[in-house]
Amino acid sequence: MFVMNWFNNLSNRSLAITLLICISLIYVSYTFNSCLLTSISRTFQKNPFRGLLFSDDELTVTTATPLPTKLDNSNDSVNVVSVASKHTSAALSLRIHGSSVVHIVPLSDSNNNTNNNNNASNPPQEAADGSPKYRFLRQQGLHPSRHLPDTLIIGVKKSGTRALLEFIRLHPDVRAAGCEVHFFDRHYQRGLRWYRHHMPYTIEGQITMEKTPSYFVTKEVPQRVHQMNAATKLLIVVRDPVTRAISDYTQAASKKSDMKRFEDLAFVNGSFAVVDTAWGPVKIGVYSRYLEKWLKYFPLSQLLFISGERLIMDPAYEIGRVQDFLGLKRVVTEKHFYFNATKGFPCLFKSEARSTPHCLGKTKGRNHPHIEEAAIERLREFYRPFNNKFYQMTGINFAWP
Numbered sequence: 001m002f003v004m005n006w007f008n009n010l011s012n013r014s015l016a017i018t019l020l021i022c023i024s025l026i027y028v029s030y031t032f033n034s035c036l037l038t039s040i041s042r043t044f045q046k047n048p049f050r051g052l053l054f055s056d057d058e059l060t061v062t063t064a065t066p067l068p069t070k071l072d073n074s075n076d077s078v079n080v081v082s083v084a085s086k087h088t089s090a091a092l093s094l095r096i097h098g099s100s101v102v103h104i105v106p107l108s109d110s111n112n113n114t115n116n117n118n119n120a121s122n123p124p125q126e127a128a129d130g131s132p133k134y135r136f137l138r139q140q141g142l143h144p145s146r147h148l149p150d151t152l153i154i155g156v157k158k159s160g161t162r163a164l165l166e167f168i169r170l171h172p173d174v175r176a177a178g179c180e181v182h183f184f185d186r187h188y189q190r191g192l193r194w195y196r197h198h199m200p201y202t203i204e205g206q207i208t209m210e211k212t213p214s215y216f217v218t219k220e221v222p223q224r225v226h227q228m229n230a231a232t233k234l235l236i237v238v239r240d241p242v243t244r245a246i247s248d249y250t251q252a253a254s255k256k257s258d259m260k261r262f263e264d265l266a267f268v269n270g271s272f273a274v275v276d277t278a279w280g281p282v283k284i285g286v287y288s289r290y291l292e293k294w295l296k297y298f299p300l301s302q303l304l305f306i307s308g309e310r311l312i313m314d315p316a317y318e319i320g321r322v323q324d325f326l327g328l329k330r331v332v333t334e335k336h337f338y339f340n341a342t343k344g345f346p347c348l349f350k351s352e353a354r355s356t357p358h359c360l361g362k363t364k365g366r367n368h369p370h371i372e373e374a375a376i377e378r379l380r381e382f383y384r385p386f387n388n389k390f391y392q393m394t395g396i397n398f399a400w401p
């Protein structure tokens, strides 16, 4: 009897142990397999070659991480180059040219407006998408979408770039990013999708524009813009480099109370003999040096030079030239401007943002400090040969003193 009980207990226990082992095995195997599946699917999501496996539409929806972007003039084994293509119907595709993998990002995001889950969201523009204005456009069969810029205001800092942007965006066929995006100089690694997400919504026929004045002087930018779109139109506002340097200094001094005098910074050793060409406000004024870099990538016909002086004296004239250059009907004319004697600058009767007369903000049109005449004369002398070279290169005599 005792032996029978003992035997029963033993077989119950063995059964229980066997059951426990089976359950553990099933659990371990299930966990392992599901991890394996997740890992495989992640690998596919990250792998650039998934373009060969999925359709373009599927790619549009699933791409959240842009490919790393690298310039293509090194001899590395595989170079990844971002290229924008305005008319590719494919949302994203990959092609291999020799050793280069070319990542094509469409200029337009018309296919994936709603699927862009990029971190760099832009609340006002998102709001605009849902606004009655855009709803109305959709009802008319028009589909607002974000595009990479067709036109860039690339500089020059403190020459009137804000005025130019505010004036040209009065045109109904021009839409511009409100703030300086600094994509090509500071945020390039974020990729073209990020950049496009910072652009305003446009409808068919509208030009997308952005202005970042530091593009003109940043050495990597010409090649990067060219890689995005070799047909990009470039607007460059230029102003007498001496006044520009003083304006640049005035801006810096407005942020730093103990700033040295202009004369102490613009020259080496306190005398006016040697100009400090390493000092930013002086260096930027050597326009010919920077222009050379742009002309390596763009023909002169793709660049339009706007006189900063004339933009103040006769804004309608300069904006007329800009509209012609961009192939736009001349809609912005004298009737949009008035001269505000208190401000000492042209102002607008109304703009996209406001329907009442207004001028540019307080940071535009500042009073400059008094600078010694001898210092100004010396700087003029310094810039003269560079200015002449710039006149030759552009075919325009800006007649700076």
Ligand SMILES: Nc1ncnc2c1ncn2[C@@H]1O[C@H](COP(=O)(O)OS(=O)(=O)O)[C@@H](OP(=O)(O)O)[C@H]1O
Binding pocket: 156, 157, 158, 159, 160, 161, 162, 163, 213, 246, 247, 248, 250, 308, 311, 312, 345, 346, 347, 359, 360, 363, 364, 365, 366
């Ligand atoms: N209409 C109008 N209103 C006000 N200011 C005008 C205008 N047109 C051109 N300017 C000149 O623009 C200068 C500022 O240039 P930017 O806009 O290029 O500056 S920035 O680089 O964006 O900081 C600014 O320089 P400062 O005078 O030194 O402030 C102005 O001279």
